[in-house]
Amino acid sequence: MSKGNIKMSYKDTLLGKIKDKSIKVGILGLGYVGLPLAVSFAKKGINVLGFEKAPKKKEKIDKGINYIADVEDADLAKVVNDKSLSATTDFSRISECDAVIVCVPTPLDKFKKPDMTYIESACNDIGKYMKKGVLVSLESTTYPTTTEGFMRPIIEKASGCKHGEEFWLCFSPERVDPGNEEYKTENTPKVIGGLGKDANEIAVALYSLAIKTLYPVSSPAAAEMVKILENTYRLINISMINEIALLCGKMDIDLWEVIEAAKTKPYGFQAFYPGPGIGGHCIPLDPFYLEHIAKNYQFDLTMIHTAGQIDNLMPHRMTIKINSALNRQKKAINGAKVLFLGVAYKPDIDDERQSPALKIMDEVAKKNGIVMYHDPYIPEITTDEGREYKSLDLTDSLLKEVDCVVFTTNHSDFDVKNIVAKAGIIVDLRNATDGIVDGDKIYKL
Numbered sequence: 505m506s507k508g509n510i511k512m513s514y515k516d517t518l519l520g521k522i523k524d525k526s527i528k529v530g531i532l533g534l535g536y537v538g539l540p541l542a543v544s545f546a547k548k549g550i551n552v553l554g555f556e557k558a559p560k561k562k563e564k565i566d567k568g569i570n571y572i573a574d575v576e577d578a579d580l581a582k583v584v585n586d587k588s589l590s591a592t593t594d595f596s597r598i599s600e601c602d603a604v605i606v607c608v609p610t611p612l613d614k615f616k617k618p619d620m621t622y623i624e625s626a627c628n629d630i631g632k633y634m635k636k637g638v639l640v641s642l643e644s645t646t647y648p649t650t651t652e653g654f655m656r657p658i659i660e661k662a663s664g665c666k667h668g669e670e671f672w673l674c675f676s677p678e679r680v681d682p683g684n685e686e687y688k689t690e691n692t693p694k695v696i697g698g699l700g701k702d703a704n705e706i707a708v709a710l711y712s713l714a715i716k717t718l719y720p721v722s723s724p725a726a727a728e729m730v731k732i733l734e735n736t737y738r739l740i741n742i743s744m745i746n747e748i749a750l751l752c753g754k755m756d757i758d759l760w761e762v763i764e765a766a767k768t769k770p771y772g773f774q775a776f777y778p779g780p781g782i783g784g785h786c787i788p789l790d791p792f793y794l795e796h797i798a799k800n801y802q803f804d805l806t807m808i809h810t811a812g813q814i815d816n817l818m819p820h821r822m823t824i825k826i827n828s829a830l831n832r833q834k835k836a837i838n839g840a841k842v843l844f845l846g847v848a849y850k851p852d853i854d855d856e857r858q859s860p861a862l863k864i865m866d867e868v869a870k871k872n873g874i875v876m877y878h879d880p881y882i883p884e885i886t887t888d889e890g891r892e893y894k895s896l897d898l899t900d901s902l903l904k905e906v907d908c909v910v911f912t913t914n915h916s917d918f919d920v921k922n923i924v925a926k927a928g929i930i931v932d933l934r935n936a937t938d939g940i941v942d943g944d945k946i947y948k949l
């Protein structure tokens with residue numbers, strides 16, 4: 505059989521399996537991105553095998569126990585029960601899969617450089633164990649050129665297979681927005697960037713099994729840039745509004761009122777809201793992946809750099825706000841009991857990664873403040889500097905006992921009126937007290 509025939513035969517076999525839904529999909533990394541995706545495929549009757557490095561997550565899946573808020577408990581239990589979804593820590597079972605989707609972390613190291621070790625390890629496992637004729641799709645956020653320039657050589661070397669003939673690569677960025685009630689994995693349009701026409705065709709066929717709307721682009725690099733563009737847009741706009749919030753604070757202008765008024769313009773303005781800093785796994789990190797690759801082209805991304813500087817300073821500036829609020833009541837941070845409300849990086853979710861609250865808590869602790877917190881979604885935390893805290897019950901006596909209450913995240917189930925009524929000083933970094941006028945005790949961002 506000629507090379508051309510081999511290529512056709514692998515491709516046709518894979519497309520045939522996708523069409524009759526006999527395909528087995530492997531998903532590497534069952535976290536905030538991987539688990540919802542796995543459940544989306546499994547709900548459509550696709551056989552999904554999740555690969556996890558963390559044995560505890562595998563054990564939970566075995567028992568049908570959900571650990572990601574965006575996944576419905578009943579959905580997970582059902583797909584585990586009907587054997588559409590299972591999990592393993594045995595990566596040799598990649599050989600069972602017809603398609604492999606990579607959803608592993610892409611953090612930054614302490615110098616804000618991309619940490620590619622998770623993708624590298626995933627590619628080595630895939631290359632070592634995959635059979636011929638598979639599609640490999642990367643969903644982790646990364647810098648443009650990763651799929652072609654970083655993944656392809658690792659997989660080709662580890663497998664001895666040739667891209668475009670014996671396997672195909674694609675990049676399809678995950679756009680999950682934790683806590684979003686309207687847009688979930690299945691109904692969020694998905695961008696697909698296959699490496700070559702065949703890869704695009706196969707990837708579109710695969711993802712259309714689980715996702716409603718697909719938007720193919722011409723290359724993995726274009727798809728990688730799409731994701732980074734989306735998050736860079738958010739980083740820069742949020743940093744911009746945070747900086748303006750600081751100025752408004754000095755000028756005694758209520759920025760929240762200003763934003764509501766600006767929003768009445770029917771075109772050309774999109775509202776971004778200030779807060780104590782930028783958190784989560786994506787927005788504070790992803791643009792620095794772009795900055796990294798730009799340096800290879802001797803190109804300085806000055807706006808990302810400036811936005812990063814504003815963001816880095818926010819926790820310190822918020823600590824100054826807490827200090828001034830206490831000072832106005834003739835108190836000092838030193839020795840003050842400071843209760844933080846909400847440590848998740850945004851409302852109504854259970855994710856505290858990169859949360860600015862943790863950084864502010866560290867700053868207050870270093871100034872000898874007595875740090876406490878309450879978060880209904882997060883029972884315990886370890887801050888960036890290694891301090892450990894447990895969430896306290898939000899009782900009236902606790903509110904009365906503390907010197908200062910800080911709204912770091914405005915979870916919707918906070919009884920804000922009661923908190924304002926019972927607490928002494930309130931530093932509101934999220935406009936949680938919107939509409940409550942109590943000039944003597946509420947200090948806003």
Ligand SMILES: NC(=O)c1ccc[n+]([C@@H]2O[C@H](COP(=O)([O-])OP(=O)(O)OC[C@H]3O[C@@H](n4cnc5c(N)ncnc54)[C@H](O)[C@@H]3O)[C@@H](O)[C@H]2O)c1
Nearest residue numbers: 532533534535536537556557558607608610626644645678
């Ligand atoms: N969380 C979000 O809102 C979000 C949104 C869009 C994109 N992303 C991107 O998606 C990727 C994953 O993010 P996440 O939030 O799901 O991370 P996560 O930490 O919740 O999940 C990643 C999982 O991968 C596992 N893992 C690590 N190395 C592995 C390996 N070699 N093989 C198999 N499993 C491995 C970890 O144990 C973990 O369970 C990141 O690149 C992130 O930037 C995240």
